[in-house]
Amino acid sequence: MENEKENLFFEPHKRGLVKTPLKESTAANIVLAEIQPDFGPLTTPTKPKEISQGEPWTPTANLKMLISAVSPEIRYRDQKRGLFDNGNGLPEARDCLHEHLSGDEYEKSQPSRKEKSLGLLCHKFLARYPNYPNPAVNNNICLDEVAEELNVERRRIYDIVNVLESLHMVSRLAKNRYTWHGRHNLNQTLGTLKSVGEENKYAEQIMMIKKKEYEQEFDFSKSYRIEDPIIKSNTGQNGHPDMCFVELPGVEFRAASVNSRKDKSLRVMSQKFVMLFLVSTPQIVSLEVAAKILIGEDHVEDLDKSKFKTKIRRLYDIANVLSSLDLIKKVHVTEERGRKPAFKWTGPEISPNPSGLGPVLPSAPSDLEGRRSSKENCAKNLFSARGKPNFTRHPSLIKLVKSIESDRRKINSAPTSPIKTNKAESSQNSVPFPSKMAQLAAICKMQLEEQSSEPRKKVKVQLARSGHCKPVAPLDPPANAELEMTAPSLIQPLGVVPLIPSPLPSAVPVILPQAPSGPSYAIYLQPAQAQTMTPPQGLSPTVCPTPSSNATRSKGSTDTTTENAANDPPKSSASARPGSLLPGLERQGTKNRDREPAGERGSKRASMLEDNGSKKKFKEDLKGLENVSTLMVSPTSVAAVPVGNSSALTSSHPVPVQNPSSAVVNFTLQHLGLISPGMQVSASPGPGTVPVSPRIEAVSVTPENAGTQQGRATKYDVSVLGQNQTNGQSVAVTGAQQPVPVTPKGSQLVAESFFRTPGGPTKPKGSSCVDFDGANNTSIGTLFVPQRKLEVSTEDVH
DNA sequence: ACCTCCCGCCATGCT
């Protein structure tokens, strides 16, 4: 195709290269060429690296260079080249060296394990291409060549490429060939992923897991049982977690083979992993939690350890690549139990959703299409793709909802099971739930029903397993955290239905008119659901009022959690990983985000909704939500709710804070009269940033980070701008941090946002709860998170 | 001893 033509340009050398071992020079040239297609093909000598690229010079590139400079291996390689001049097989070169060197020397010369790390390799790989390649040029990547040049097995290149592919930084053209897109689509992709993540309620899942862990601590723990219902629910009934790949419009897989390939698991895992960061408030995700969510599956209990271990391994692989991209950074979360490896998002802040993306995308191959549909694609992929239900909406709490719904179904008898649907969910589920829950459910149902007459079939009813479900606790006695959990779930289901995911066959895909800029979103709605745009789950939890005490980070509160974020001590960060090397350069600031004005986003979404005609429903839903929230929020409940420290939330898994939630929260609060209309809970500060609430802050941000990030951000932004502005990354450096800030929107916005975007305008990520707390003692939010204290420390990866 | 995660076997699926 087109690419091919482009390829032609390169092809020449590539061909030669490919099968032929490159000569050094050749290799070098190639690199350049790839980097900058514009330039003449091959010729450019040397390591071109980013520098050479026409593209903008980015901090990242800079880092890369530095890294390479620093890397013994690289140097070594260079030497070799010089010496042997054979681009190809390192092995040979090595052998030769080996012969010449003494044992020690040889050993020394031998790259250490670290030097062979995927992260370093990835840096090298990335150094070859500009962050923002000129789309016009052909940016082909020949895997063989790259492998050769980098002296690694092709297998390793696949690891890198798969992750990059998940971010749409590359797309497969053909067999051994990929096209480099760089970061042109990155923001869009991230926005899409965030949206999907919100829709999937990953934040809730995270919370659930934490909660469980928390509970387990008490219970003896069994090692792990991941069984969360929620999780399961997410996973599909099949047991498999959803593994659909989220495609971006412009970047779909072109190679049929790729598409067909079922696996994609690394890609899918990568996307999910990223989603977790994007929906988390602190934006810190521990490997353990990520693995659990990704495994999701069925196995809850059994949880095979082996499976878990394998997942962890894969996550490390992915994390290394993401770290190289400066999207995440390794940190450690310290809990009572000990220190757990975790990663903190250091990439740009993303505004959920499609609309935000719009601007961003430009590049890719097919812009138009792309734009239009990024979400669409997502949805498509998610749902249709494998048939499995991928991302479903069941976020965590959802169980309750499910139960409720199941009831409803029974009542209505509308099992709509549709076609694809998720399997069994519905049927299975219906399990009895605690009476209280039932009551609530009933209430909710009634309300909902009133509002929306239709039942949402989609919802699967899953039962909460009683055991787990404790959470179900009745409202009244809010005593438990459990409650918290419950509430949220209720809310969502009731009020809102997540759009996306409904896998149900019955669901009808709706393509929203494109928002102005954004890609259109395809939403699979079930008839009933249409209303749904759900605010992300996070909300609900958020909403729950928490005792102010919570606010205090005291953690004492619940047990648990105190989190502190002691994050990243400066110390390590610098070290090994390239990214870390240069503080200044480091990753883009976290905050770059392109956040759009919240208002806009919201509106976009809103508009979308409207288009669907679902608006009304939304409104209705809102009403419903109000009701629900009210319920939830009731003083009682509030009191009852133990609030973990929010900090905990923040810290690692910020459950509470989702964007959407914030919108919801605001909405709720306003309605409740807790806050004035004008007021909003701010989104959370960016993860790294200033925490709104004290506790939170502590957790998430580390001074270091904060400082660094900002710095980074700034730089990043700059670079970005220079290069492309494409990314949405806006310069708003700190936006995130600002507590309130960002959103100037009025209450109405809130409402809108509420509906539209999970992330809502408000929120950049923050956790609304937090802000709220900060503002008032009242805390609203934090719900459930079990808390443990977390301390986050950054470390270098290796 | 645990954390990381490299390495490469081998299954899968396209050509």
Added chain:
DNA sequence: AGCATGGCGGGAGGT
């Protein structure tokens, strides 16, 4: 059949 992909997990380097 051969090759491209990439899942997977043993086991080793690092700390």
